[in-house]
Amino acid sequence: MSPNPILFTIILVAALVFFAWSCYRRFSLITLGREENRYDNPGLRIWDMLLYAFGQKRVVQKPFGINHFVIFWAFVILLIANLEFIIHGAFPQLGLATLPASLHHFLLFAFDLVSVFTLIAITLSFARRIFSPPPYLSTQYVKARSPEAFLILAFIGILMLAYFGFHGAEIAMGETEAAPYMPVSAFVAQLMAPYPSLLATFAAVSWWVHAVVLLAFMCFLPHSKHMHILTAIPNCFFQTLGKANTQPREEFVKGNEFGVARVDQFTWKDLFDGYSCTECGRCQDACPATNTGKPLNPRQVIHAIKTNLLDNGPLMQAGGKPVVPLIGEEGEGTNTEETIWSCTTCGACLQACPVMIEQMPKIIKMRRHLVQMESRFPEELLNLFENMEQRSNPWGIAPSERTKWVSTMNVQPFEKGKTEYLFYVGCAGSFDSRAKHITVALATILNAAGVSWGILGREEGCCGDSLRRLGNEFVFDKIARENVKQFQEKGITKVITLCPHCFTTFKNDYRQYGLEIEVIHHTEFIDQLLRQGRLKLNHQVKELGNIVFHDSCYLGRHNDVFDAPRQVIETATGSAPQEMERSRENSFCCGAGGGRMWMEEFNGERINLNRVGEALTTNPDTICVSCPYCMTMFEDGLKDKQAGGVRVKDIAELVAEGLRTNP
Amino acid sequence: MLIVACIKQVPDTTQVQIDPVTNTLVREGIPFIVNPYDTHALEESLRLKDRFGCRAAAISMGPPNAEATLKKALALGVDEAILLSDRVFGGADTLATSNVLAAAIRKLSEEEEVGLVICGKQTIDGDTAQVGPGIATRLGFTQLTLIDRIEEFDPVRKKIRVRRKLEGRHEIVEAPLPAMLTVVRELNRPRYPTVPMRLASVDAEVKVWNNQVLKLDEQKIGLKGSPTWVSRIFSPEREKGEIIGEGIKDPKQTARLLVEKLLSKDLLSL
Ligand SMILES: Cc1cc2nc3c(=O)[nH]c(=O)nc-3n(C[C@H](O)[C@H](O)[C@@H](O)COP(=O)(O)OP(=O)(O)OC[C@H]3O[C@@H](n4cnc5c(N)ncnc54)[C@H](O)[C@@H]3O)c2cc1C
Numbered sequence: 001m002s003p004n005p006i007l008f009t010i011i012l013v014a015a016l017v018f019f020a021w022s023c024y025r026r027f028s029l030i031t032l033g034r035e036e037n038r039y040d041n042p043g044l045r046i047w048d049m050l051l052y053a054f055g056q057k058r059v060v061q062k063p064f065g066i067n068h069f070v071i072f073w074a075f076v077i078l079l080i081a082n083l084e085f086i087i088h089g090a091f092p093q094l095g096l097a098t099l100p101a102s103l104h105h106f107l108l109f110a111f112d113l114v115s116v117f118t119l120i121a122i123t124l125s126f127a128r129r130i131f132s133p134p135p136y137l138s139t140q141y142v143k144a145r146s147p148e149a150f151l152i153l154a155f156i157g158i159l160m161l162a163y164f165g166f167h168g169a170e171i172a173m174g175e176t177e178a179a180p181y182m183p184v185s186a187f188v189a190q191l192m193a194p195y196p197s198l199l200a201t202f203a204a205v206s207w208w209v210h211a212v213v214l215l216a217f218m219c220f221l222p223h224s225k226h227m228h229i230l231t232a233i234p235n236c237f238f239q240t241l242g243k244a245n246t247q248p249r250e251e252f253v254k255g256n257e258f259g260v261a262r263v264d265q266f267t268w269k270d271l272f273d274g275y276s277c278t279e280c281g282r283c284q285d286a287c288p289a290t291n292t293g294k295p296l297n298p299r300q301v302i303h304a305i306k307t308n309l310l311d312n313g314p315l316m317q318a319g320g321k322p323v324v325p326l327i328g329e330e331g332e333g334t335n336t337e338e339t340i341w342s343c344t345t346c347g348a349c350l351q352a353c354p355v356m357i358e359q360m361p362k363i364i365k366m367r368r369h370l371v372q373m374e375s376r377f378p379e380e381l382l383n384l385f386e387n388m389e390q391r392s393n394p395w396g397i398a399p400s401e402r403t404k405w406v407s408t409m410n411v412q413p414f415e416k417g418k419t420e421y422l423f424y425v426g427c428a429g430s431f432d433s434r435a436k437h438i439t440v441a442l443a444t445i446l447n448a449a450g451v452s453w454g455i456l457g458r459e460e461g462c463c464g465d466s467l468r469r470l471g472n473e474f475v476f477d478k479i480a481r482e483n484v485k486q487f488q489e490k491g492i493t494k495v496i497t498l499c500p501h502c503f504t505t506f507k508n509d510y511r512q513y514g515l516e517i518e519v520i521h522h523t524e525f526i527d528q529l530l531r532q533g534r535l536k537l538n539h540q541v542k543e544l545g546n547i548v549f550h551d552s553c554y555l556g557r558h559n560d561v562f563d564a565p566r567q568v569i570e571t572a573t574g575s576a577p578q579e580m581e582r583s584r585e586n587s588f589c590c591g592a593g594g595g596r597m598w599m600e601e602f603n604g605e606r607i608n609l610n611r612v613g614e615a616l617t618t619n620p621d622t623i624c625v626s627c628p629y630c631m632t633m634f635e636d637g638l639k640d641k642q643a644g645g646v647r648v649k650d651i652a653e654l655v656a657e658g659l660r661t662n663p
Numbered sequence: 664m665l666i667v668a669c670i671k672q673v674p675d676t677t678q679v680q681i682d683p684v685t686n687t688l689v690r691e692g693i694p695f696i697v698n699p700y701d702t703h704a705l706e707e708s709l710r711l712k713d714r715f716g717c718r719a720a721a722i723s724m725g726p727p728n729a730e731a732t733l734k735k736a737l738a739l740g741v742d743e744a745i746l747l748s749d750r751v752f753g754g755a756d757t758l759a760t761s762n763v764l765a766a767a768i769r770k771l772s773e774e775e776e777v778g779l780v781i782c783g784k785q786t787i788d789g790d791t792a793q794v795g796p797g798i799a800t801r802l803g804f805t806q807l808t809l810i811d812r813i814e815e816f817d818p819v820r821k822k823i824r825v826r827r828k829l830e831g832r833h834e835i836v837e838a839p840l841p842a843m844l845t846v847v848r849e850l851n852r853p854r855y856p857t858v859p860m861r862l863a864s865v866d867a868e869v870k871v872w873n874n875q876v877l878k879l880d881e882q883k884i885g886l887k888g889s890p891t892w893v894s895r896i897f898s899p900e901r902e903k904g905e906i907i908g909e910g911i912k913d914p915k916q917t918a919r920l921l922v923e924k925l926l927s928k929d930l931l932s933l
């Protein structure tokens with residue numbers, strides 16, 4: 001039916017103009033951002049888009065996400081229904097009825113069914129927001145029970161009800177032959193049957209309600225968080241291929257600006273991310289900073305970028321200056337410095353986001369500005385930066401002490417052509433007295449397996465991980481160039497690292513400097529040695545008791561090494577390790593990443609205590625780790641919790657235990 | 664008004680080792696750093712520049728590679744950087760060094776009034792703490808040593824009030840300008856250079872003044888002008904320690920043994 005094509009056409013045109021104008025206003029702001037190539041490899045991009053947007057791969061990882069899956073697909077299917085509704089409303093002679101009958105009937109059947117599912121899903125969403133909204137649905141500025149959220153849900157609900165209203169009335173008036181294919185509408189028709197005189201009015205009113213709500217919904221979209229209906233799908237297309245954990249390089253030439261302090265210094269994709277956020281709160285639920293009462297909430301960082309762009313963008317387009325600072329005092333469009341420094345770069349936000357928004361890299365971009373343009377950073381970092389630049393290690397210890405651990409064993413320097421693997425010990429493994437035990441354990445394992453390996457000794461430099469995550473790209477760049485040069489000159493092609501931070505830096509970050517070598521973390525390497533039978537243990541390790549394994553962010557989430565450490569533990573001890581509730585991709589940071597290792601933790605609960613508490617719920621005798629930073633954080637945490645009976649061991653130490661002949 | 668910071672390039676002594684055979688410093692491959700106290704002298708000159716709009720200059724006497732030290736000063740924000748470098752300056756002791764530095768400051772003051780010279784308390788290689796006072800004497804400037812706070816600086820009325828950090832006490836001193844300060848680490852926290860400043864410093868000019876510029880009597884500078892001779896450098900023999908007790912196997916007993924040992928050597932009394 002089409003009660004008044006002329007009137008409808010007038011309203012439709014007005015709505016379309018308004019919608020187009022809103023979209024233009026908003027999307028043109030995106031062009032303020034810097035250029036960034038997100039168009040390469042379109043095949044892969046389309047595949048990712050199908051997987052994450054249409055397949056809703058991440059959405060359904062939380063149980064309630066199934067509800068969204070239903071709404072999403074209903075939306076896609078009902079898009080056809082609504083398109084037809086609009087066309088038919090304006091041009092009554094056009095419509096589904098012009099299609100072959102079988103297809104027409106099938107579609108009507110599908111619309112009927114899908115509309116019911118949507119109604120159920122919408123009711124559940126309503127109920128959830130009213131009765132038990134999970135805490136992560138709310139931030140300081142966006143509330144779970146916000147009028148906007150209810151308005152949108154109401155729009156959708158009313159659309160479904162109105163749909164059944166006018167189709168039911170149509171059937172009751174006998175105006176359609178398709179009634180047998182519309183079971184729900186037919187049911188509504190039965191309810192209306194006793195009131196034949198009202199049917200025509202009811203049909204017309206339902207139709208107009210449907211029409212007005214549909215157009216209102218469309219007009220409201222670009223102004224609401226439901227803009228993601230327009231942006232989420234392209235956002236999945238434009239996502240970083242691979243992982244978004246490796247920051248882009250900066251070009252250090254005079255006149256350039258480094259990092260981001262104004263919204264237009266972000267790339268267009270960063271800005272597009274802002275428009276794509278669904279305010280689902282999943283990143284906030286996963287973030288170790290948010291969870292322990294720090295001022296950082298990754299969702300709020302994205303929200304601030306969007307708000308800032310909407311507030312400043314039109315001014316900047318007109319050539320004016322921004323009025324709302326991107327970094328400054330707390331505000332809806334502003335990130336505080338404390339927020340920016342609270343990030344552990346654990347990547348939990350990247351892992352959680354259903355629409356592939358890249359929160360953490362934006363935080364690093366703002367750090368880059370603070371460090372490089374303003375020299376503003378927590379005062380603890382001054383020593384770190386000086387030490388790194390001066391002595392290429394975080395503590396500022398003399399490089400000659402790098403080889404102190406060697407005194408207990410016979411270790412050869414790496415020699416081109418003669419040595420197969422470089423064992424890159426790293427700063428923690430060289431200087432930290434606890435981590436040196438891991439170094440010795442790993443060296444013992446390599447010898448026991450007959451691996452040809454050597455070290456760089458005092459010529460070894462820091463990999464620069466902390467510098468890069470802290471935004472000191474200038475010094476990182478210097479260190480990276482030196483290391484890459486050294487690796488290339490020495491003919492190093494295979495590197496074993498003991499620290500996941502060195503691992504990720506060589507493997508992912510140095511690739512940007514043209515270093516394409518085989519980098520392997522010791523957990524993977526030990527796993528290989530055990531599988532190949534090159535490494536044979538002398539006894540099964542029972543003396544460490546009940547073992548729980550903690551995934552390091554940079555080994556697990558950032559580099560997908562989840563199985564190797566577990567496999568090694570199982571081989572060495574005869575049983576699989578205990579798992580914490582938050583494990584593998586969903587592991588919870590120890591608190592040391594992103595340079596947080598070198599900073600004080602003033603706000604809220606300490607991250608390591610939160611994680612140690614979780615580990616202790618599994619009643620372990622030993623907490624097994626694969627990273628020297630995790631080692632420090634767990635040992636400190638256990639001391640604070642006075643859980644003195646529980647040990648922390650690195651995977652290498654556990655395996656070395658099994659090599660001993662007199663357990 | 665010009666504020667001059669004297670900065671010296673020194674070997675990173677934490678990385679210096681003494682050759683056990685020849686008893687000389689092994690300086691090979693040892694990176695150079697700015698003498699740590701001098702970074703505080705430099706920082707203070709920059710703070711005064713920021714607060715009072717004075718101009719800041721950094722000067723250093725040393726070999727040509729000391730230019731790197733002055734580049735760092737430029738990256739931090741000094742307006743002028745001057746390297747005093749000449750073969751005839753080489754081998755100087757504190758007297759000859761202060762002669763050259765004083766002459767350079769005098770030359771600077773021909774262009775603009777020098778209100779303050781700021782030196783580090785001492786260097787980490789020579790450790791004499793004499794160069795600052797030497798400069799003050801030669802220039803006739805007020806000499807204010809071991810400063811850990813500038814309480815007041817008044818470039819108009821030409822007055823300065825500072826706090827000296829002495830053993831167990833502080834001393835507040837007021838003096839007329841021009842003055843020479845030697846400063847301790849507590850004075851301030853040195854700033855970190857921004858990247859644009861670093862990049863700008865790459866092309867910024869470090870002026871080099873040799874003795875043709877300073878025109879000093881060759882008998883008063885370098886080796887010839889140095890009454891002090893370093894005859895030998897060596898690291899003192901240190902008695903080897905001993906390990907007592909059973910360590911973590913019996914911590915109580917170990918602690919008792921340690922305390923007894925300390926008492927017997929009278930190391931716990933004041
Ligand atoms: C191991 C060693 C031992 C020495 N022992 C003696 C000795 O006993 N007697 C002696 O007369 N000489 C000695 N010398 C030589 C002497 O150190 C230097 O030649 C002298 O120039 C500086 O003295 P200083 O390093 O002790 O400086 P200090 O007097 O400790 O320095 C104080 C401040 O003066 C300024 N300053 C010092 N040197 C320079 C410079 N070149 N350029 C700019 N500013 C500067 C800095 O601000 C510094 O913080 C020794 C040198 C060495 C390497």
Ligand code: SF4
Nearest residue numbers: 287343344346347349
């Ligand atoms: S990287 Fe980790 S700490 Fe940083 S915002 Fe994301 S979840 Fe939070």
Ligand code: SF4
Nearest residue numbers: 277278280281283353
């Ligand atoms: S950034 Fe992603 S995960 Fe976080 S609230 Fe927005 S859509 Fe959800």
